[in-house]
Amino acid sequence: MSTSADTPAAPATAPEAASGAERLWSVEEHLEDILAKIRPLEPIELQLLDAQDCVLVEDVTVPAALPxxxxxxxxxxxxxxVDVEGASEEFPAVLTVIGDVAAGxxxxxxxxxxxxxxxxxxxxxPPGAEAVVPVEWTDGGTGGGPASAMAAHSAAPDGGSGEVRVHRPVTARAHVRARGSDVAAGDLALAAGTVLGPPQIGLLAAIGRASVKVRPRPRVVVMSTGSELVQPGEALAPGRIHDSNSFALTACARDAGAIAYRVGAVDDDAATLRSTLEDQLIRADAVVTSGGVSVGAYxxxxxxxxxxxxxxxxxxxxKLAMQPGKPQGFGRIGRDRVPLFALPGNPVSCYVSFELFVRPAIRALMGLAPFDRETVRAVCAEEVASSPEGRRQFLRARYADGTATVVGGSGSHLVKSLADADALIVVPEDTTSVAAGTEVDVILLG
Amino acid sequence: MSTSADTPAAPATAPEAASGAERLWSVEEHLEDILAKIRPLEPIELQLLDAQDCVLVEDVTVPAALPxxxxxxxxxxxxxxVDVEGASEEFPAVLTVIGDVAAGxxxxxxxxxxxxxxxxxxxxxPPGAEAVVPVEWTDGGTGGGPASAMAAHSAAPDGGSGEVRVHRPVTARAHVRARGSDVAAGDLALAAGTVLGPPQIGLLAAIGRASVKVRPRPRVVVMSTGSELVQPGEALAPGRIHDSNSFALTACARDAGAIAYRVGAVDDDAATLRSTLEDQLIRADAVVTSGGVSVGAYxxxxxxxxxxxxxxxxxxxxKLAMQPGKPQGFGRIGRDRVPLFALPGNPVSCYVSFELFVRPAIRALMGLAPFDRETVRAVCAEEVASSPEGRRQFLRARYADGTATVVGGSGSHLVKSLADADALIVVPEDTTSVAAGTEVDVILLG
Known part of the structure; x- marks a missing residue:
């Protein structure tokens, strides 16, 4: 894998200080650079149900009144x-039933x-009528007391004839929904920028739209890199581990709204990586890789x-001023300038990097507001003994009732503690320890 | 459509009181009846990425230490x-490099x-070694000053030979992740009942699992009924309207976690409905219909x-003591006792009924906690002049910053106001009006 250099025990002098070379980017600088280079995807016309959760790019107006x-x-x-004025159960209005008006x-x-x-x-x-009397206010044509329902047409085909006794008067327009009372022709049904959830899809169908112009879900190609990686379910040779990043990242990308394609693990070989990328670019609106971004020879x-x-x-x-996730790659590749995120290979670094940088980018590609994770202030349940100066630390945590409790160690290989966490505690760059009971920022992970 | 009898202006004497027949069910009674009859789906073994967002039904233990x-x-x-004891930049420890150890x-x-x-x-x-010195604490084998990175193996194939100058000592186990430090063989990786999000999928892959036993997503067949219904995109003959419920319900079912199949609109004809249901049951874990559940002849x-x-x-x-959504059907059909929800046909009644009854049922089929919508207390921005006594009213509203504002009228045909709402104000059965500024329960719609 040969990836990130995120180690729990930060040395007194950080390696980059010793080498004195590269500057560290802040989390915000890296994110700004990414978002400045992301263009929302070109809109396409999609069938209503394919447009679910997508962003509308047209103002949709109502073509004809509804109802x-x-x-x-x-x-x-x-x-x-006038025919039912003063009607009561004792003195019903008796009307001749001239037929049925069914829906349609x-x-x-x-x-x-x-x-x-x-x-x-x-x-x-129907023409001539001014109002509707509910069946429960009549004898339902039975000649008996108040009806609770109409007889089914199939059982009583002549229910739309004979006489009906009406027990109560009605005012004009009672129980009538006026033409256009929902929306009138020319009204704005939905404005460009609306996210299409179930009720919006219902409205579009109701006004007769079969398809709409939206920004599509981005197709995100995911691959992990590392000659040590073995497909889950296969036996491990010495020195090998199972590939987990390509699975976690694919699930992350879907969770962010993308259509994700998992390519799997690619060996640490430049020619293989290059040809795999070339092959995959044809179906990619973005590419996410993990591993191979640090200072190793492979x-x-x-x-x-x-x-x-x-x-x-x-x-x-x-290099970013953060832990985990210090080494990061970002750019655009191929003639279509497809955004590529080269994330570090340690599973925790990889996951945190996706949350901070790729999730907002996927949302931006869809035309959504980039940030949707809630950040809250919470009490840090236990002491954080040390946090590296000059780096923003993201600690896996569980959040409940205003309190965040660190889960597991800070080692960026600890997959189990990541699976146990539902939040990230943010320890700022200038903070080197956090006392128990202190308030901290906590990112809630969905 | 001939469906629900939800009308805004409730008459002084409600029809059911006049007819005196049927009792009204409370929202809770109907929901309890549904949930008592829903059994979670039988678990199946799914590939990791197909199991995303599903509930694990097995305790997964760790087969072998990780790392x-x-x-x-x-x-x-x-x-x-011992070889790097006391090493400094001025007095480096000079070691013979015996080869490369790449990942894998x-x-x-x-x-x-x-x-x-x-x-x-x-x-x-490798055997014999006790710790790792980061490359930044060495000359990287160059004979020069501190290195910032290793030379790429492809450019310098002999980088794993020669001499290296080490500038700092290390303690035993420094920069070494111990075998089993993430999880040990036999540890519980994930407990039955865990919902599989990206980090959990990552953990399963990391411990080598290619598939897991989960409750699958339910397949939900959706159909609307009504001879007046026309497919969106097609022209309307007199008396006809476009089918919107089958679209909104399909989107709702997906949003709740189901795999939804939209059958479309079925005519108000018993034989057609019956044969369509028979055809569809083969792929259904649940069926949702709209329309045809009230007191009409069709x-x-x-x-x-x-x-x-x-x-x-x-x-x-x-009949339920609620508005909208008074007429409801629920039961189980076919030899497999597939749950069927017969919702009222008015679009608003239909949507509210889905939220209150079908969404929890879909979650229960998946083995999830039935309720996931957040209910908050909020200030009602404007007066609700009248609410029918004895019925719980659900008003479309927009929620922001602790305040809920009613959107549109209470007519259950108002699709536009449904699309503008993001919450439902709940007016209890015994409340007939709500003064502006009063606190009310508000259900947040996702």
Whole structure:
């Protein structure tokens, strides 16, 4: 793997101070550089359900009034109000039923004086009628007491004929939904920038839209690098470990909204890495690699991508003032300038780097606000004995009820403690220890 | 559609009181009945990435120590501590470099007195060596000052030979990650009941698991019913409207974690509905329908499913003390007793019913805690002039900074206001009006 140099016990003099060469980038500087170079993906027209959770890029206006016609909000009888004036159970208004108006009916009877049409919820108010009397306010045409429901049409096909006794008066427009009372033609249904959740998709369908223009989900290609990596489920030869980063990163990318493709582990060989990248670029809106970005002799990601220039793009490798996650690569490669994130290979460094840098970038590609993780102030349950000066430390923690408790050690190989954590405690650059009970910033991990 | 009888202006005497027949179920009673009848899906073995967001049903123990061997946490030199005692930049310890240990190396050199092996992060600590000196604390074999990195192996294939000058001493085990320091063989990696997010998937991969036993995502078949429904994108004949519920419900089901299949709109015809249900049951862990559940003459969902008995299952139709969403059907159908939710057809009633009843059920099928929506107390920004006595009202609202503002009217056909809302204000059964500034319960919609 030959990757990050994140070690728990920070030496009194940091290696970079000794070598005195490279400057450290702050977390913000690196993130700003990334977001400045990310362009939201080009919008495409997608079928409604394929556009779920995507960002609309057009103002959608209403083509025709909704509802398209006056319709009944109840199952009942469409009547002229004057015909039911003063009606009561004792002295019902008796009307002639001239037919059924079911939902979807196009051919409507005309309701004349002394007449009623049996009408279903959502069915058009027939001409002549001014209001709807709910079936429960009538005898339902049975000649008996108040009805609790209509007889099913299939069982009683002549339910839309005969007489109905109405027990209560109604005012004009009662139980009628007016044409356009939801939205009128020309109204703005949804503004560009709206994220399409279920109710928005429902509205688009309701106004007749089958497809909409949105920014698509980015296709993110994930690969880990390292000659030591073995596919889970396969036996380990001496010196080998199982590949976990490509799985965790693929899951992370999906969780951030991307369509993720896991390529798997690539050997520490420049030619293999280069040809794999070339093969994969065709389906990539972004590439995420792990490993090979530090100061070792076999750090082929750094080696291969540092050489890129011109049409092949350029990738910068830098050291960040953070722990874990000090060595980071970011740039754009290929003719399409596909963003590439070269994350450190230690699993914890890799995960924290994704959260801080790749997740916001994926959201930016979708046209979403980059940051969605909540940061809260919380009491640090236990002392943090030492934190490296000049580096922002992210400690795995569990958060509950305003308190954050560190989980496991700070070693960036500790995968188990990462799986036990649901938050990251942020220890600022100028803080070298945190007393128990102190308030700290805590990033909640979804 | 002929569906729910949810009307904004509640009459002084409610229809059900007039007819005096059916009792009203409370929201809790209906929900309890549903959850009592939902069994979590049978677990299946899934590939890691297919198990994302699923619930583990086995205790996963660690088969072999992680890391599997002592390894370096830095790019540097593996040394015997006595050989670098007292070393400084002025008086470096000069060691003979006997070879490279790359990550993945199986064949390791033995480090003898006065010797060092160049070692990469993650590579096994070779026999004889007791600690690792970071490359930045050496001359990197160049004979010059402190190194900032190793020369790439590809550029300098003999970097693993010659001499190295070490500028600082190290204690035993410095920059060495001990075998088993992450997890030991036999440790519990993840307990049954854990939800598999990215870090948990990473841990499973790291301990070599290619697949795990989880409860799968439920396959939810969604159909709307109503002879008036037209596919979005198609022209509307008189009396027709576009189908929106099947789109919104499919999106809702996915959002809840299901694999959702949208069947589309089915006509108000009992034979069609029955044969469609029979066809779809083969791929359904749950079925959600909308429409046809009220008191109209063409409410075929109620008609068709009320008739079921014995091997075909049974579905209960009832009235709930809520608005919107009064008429509801729930039961289990077919030989496999597939849960079926017959929701009212008004779009708002349909959506609110999904949130209150189907979302918890989908989560229960997955083995998750049924409730995940947050309910907060918030100040109601404006007066709610009237709310029907004896019914719990759910009002569409926007929530921000502790204040909830009602959006749109209470008519259950108002799709636009649903799309503008991000919360539901809950007005209890015994409350008939809410003064502006009063605290209310607010359900936050994701």
């Amino acid at each position: 398209p016609f006056d319709n009944s909000s109840m199952d009942g009888y469409a009547v002229r109000t 009916s196009g051919d409507l009877p005309v309701v004349g004086p002394g007449e009623a049409a049996r009408i279903m919820t959502g069915a058009p108010l 750090d082929v990601v750094k080696e291969t991508l540092s050489e890129l220039a011109g049409d092949e793009g350029s990738v910068s490798f830098r | 599997p061997f002592d390894n370096s946490s830095m790019d540097g030199y593996a040394v015997r501590t 190396s199986g064949d390791l050199p033995v480090v003898g007195p006065g010797e060092a092996a160049r070692i990469m992060t993650g590579a096994p600590l 409410d075929v969902v109620k008609e068709t499913l009320s008739e079921l008995a014995g091997d075909e299952g049974s579905v209960s139709f009832r």
